[in-house]
Amino acid sequence: MSIIAKNITKSFGKQKALNNVSFTIEKGEIVGFLGPNGAGKSTMMKILTTYYTADDGQAEVNSFDVQDEKKNVQKSIGYLPEHNPLYLDMYVKEYLAFNADVYKVNKDRINTVIDQTGLGPEANKKIGQLSKGYRQRVGLAAALLHDPEVLILDEPTTGLDPNQLLEIRKLIREIGKEKTILLSTHIMKEVEAVCDRVLIINKGTLVADKKLSELRDGQDQVLVVEFDFRVEEAFLNKLPYVILVKNIGGFVYEITFNTSNDMRPVVFDFAHDNQLKTLQLSRKNKNLESLFSELTL
Numbered sequence: 001m002s003i004i005a006k007n008i009t010k011s012f013g014k015q016k017a018l019n020n021v022s023f024t025i026e027k028g029e030i031v032g033f034l035g036p037n038g039a040g041k042s043t044m045m046k047i048l049t050t051y052y053t054a055d056d057g058q059a060e061v062n063s064f065d066v067q068d069e070k071k072n073v074q075k076s077i078g079y080l081p082e083h084n085p086l087y088l089d090m091y092v093k094e095y096l097a098f099n100a101d102v103y104k105v106n107k108d109r110i111n112t113v114i115d116q117t118g119l120g121p122e123a124n125k126k127i128g129q130l131s132k133g134y135r136q137r138v139g140l141a142a143a144l145l146h147d148p149e150v151l152i153l154d155e156p157t158t159g160l161d162p163n164q165l166l167e168i169r170k171l172i173r174e175i176g177k178e179k180t181i182l183l184s185t186h187i188m189k190e191v192e193a194v195c196d197r198v199l200i201i202n203k204g205t206l207v208a209d210k211k212l213s214e215l216r217d218g219q220d221q222v223l224v225v226e227f228d229f230r231v232e233e234a235f236l237n238k239l240p241y242v243i244l245v246k247n248i249g250g251f252v253y254e255i256t257f258n259t260s261n262d263m264r265p266v267v268f269d270f271a272h273d274n275q276l277k278t279l280q281l282s283r284k285n286k287n288l289e290s291l292f293s294e295l296t297l
């Protein structure tokens with residue numbers, strides 16, 4: 001297991017930033033840490049990176065305890081903080097060499113991480129001359145210098161334009177082939193584009209831990225059906241695989257089925273056989289967006 005968090009609690013004065021949060025992340029996973037502003041994402045990341053100490057609970061990175069084996073945890077982690085602190089007057093290579101000194105990393109690694117993050121064309125410029133997207137690449141390159149097993153990225157695409165955003169996401173996916181990645185964001189599309197799994201946190205509490213594939217191919221299927229006449233809900237309950245029928249106004253019903261078979265033709269035939277006309281029939285899948293708003297509103 002690359003990351004283990006067990007019952008982590010952390011308060012700032014009266015403000016409980018994290019309340020009994022537990023999760024595990026396996027080697028090689030790319031996990032999105034999703035939550036509204038102030039949910040506790042950065043606090044959790046800072047505990048994992050040893051910047052903060054939890055009030056309660058225990059955490060491990062790469063089998064090292066974040067409290068008792070800080071040095072080993074730091075060696076195992078590459079961290080890109082939310083406000084990536086770069087020295088704008090330094091040249092890219094100079095900055096990476098400076099970091100290599102701090103981490104006592106062989107200078108050969110500089111060219112490797114420059115290649116890995118696609119920084120080549122900009123490597124001889126001053127950081128201050130780079131676009132925000134390239135500055136993020138510098139941050140990623142610095143985080144990768146000591147070849148850590150785990151990358152912790154705090155909102156890595158904030159402030160990037162749509163093209164840079166796609167490029168950085170692609171890069172993260174590429175890096176994720178070799179590393180375990182935990183990245184925080186409040187952009188659902190980001191999680192869908194990059195991650196294998198999502199942890200949703202709200203007001204310091206973990207409210208969901210789901211594989212993206214489960215969300216995509218989930219068993220529950222929700223259909224929104226509009227008939228030309230009122231139908232008793234008990235009548236619609238006769239449909240196969242039905243688990244829930246809800247009238248959502250007028251003659252419109254939300255019907256949940258527990259099957260991955262497409263139920264639209266079945267509902268259409270059922271209506272026809274019972275002298276009903278189907279005015280609308282659409283599939284409303286439980287996607288990340290609906291799950292997120294259900295859990296964090």
Ligand SMILES: Nc1ncnc2c1ncn2[C@@H]1O[C@H](COP(=O)(O)OP(=O)(O)OP(=O)(O)O)[C@@H](O)[C@H]1O
Pocket residue numbers: 012015016017035036037038039040041042043044082186
């Ligand atoms: N150093 C601190 N001192 C006092 N309160 C803090 C500190 N760090 C975080 N908090 C509070 O803890 C809560 C969680 O903050 P945190 O930064 O972890 O949230 P977040 O999910 O990362 O939010 P955002 O998406 O806005 O970055 C917030 O209410 C925040 O104000």
